[in-house]
Amino acid sequence: MTPVSFTCIIIGVLLNACAQLLLKAGVNAVGQFDITAANILPVGFKIATQLPIIGGLALYVVSVVVWIVGLLRVDVSIAYPMLSLGYVVNAFAAWYLFGEVLSAQRLVGIGIILIGVAVLARG
Template sequence: MTKYIPFILFTVLTNAAAQVMLKYGMMQLGALSFAGVNPILKILQIVFSPWVFLGLCTFVISMASHLFVLSKVDLSFAYPFLSLAYVVVAIFAYFLFKEEVNAMRIIGIALICGGTIFIAQSGGSAHADPAIDAVKAVAPDTAPENS
């Protein structure tokens, strides 16, 4: 199970990076107003602004990574790691956007990190590879070990 943690952390980091890019992109656009504007054109303007578009593309990469992880490990093991994205985002928000990180947020971040450590220590089961299982059923001594 631990061999998939780098993929899980890649998912977390790309998810957090996407959030930071989206925030920066929206800061560049300023406060949104749909008054007197075609909403479809406004949405297209938002989606295709450079930082928002890059953030959305990064989300796609994050989602692809997450799908890979889900094909390998239990959802109840992989999904809680995504809460670490909050930790990464809070750190970047503090340094890049000068957002406040008060004592309550720090305690919350510590609890998230502690909970994630517990989950990581719990292990989890890797999904079986049906092709390997089929080979094992036919020729048990020649089948490769399931990873």
């Protein structure tokens, strides 16, 4: 994998991860709610107008464009597993930003993901 190809893939992964974090921030701002026929439109409107939600969706669009450029240069059998790096980024970002728990079991899983990505990147 060339440096340019690797950069495209990593930027796509990071944009996707950031989009996920923005979506989480947006729904956190809305708060817990029940989905009922009576409140689906007001809650849907409230969600759709949250700036973090809008930003997250916009980042998804940009990440898809960058991802397509990456797929032009890298085999999908290598590129697609690299998306799992997003799990690693989001686990640490969610711990830092949202106070989510990083248990020993999650850290072991993150380690396994990193080993898998390293094996794939070398092959």
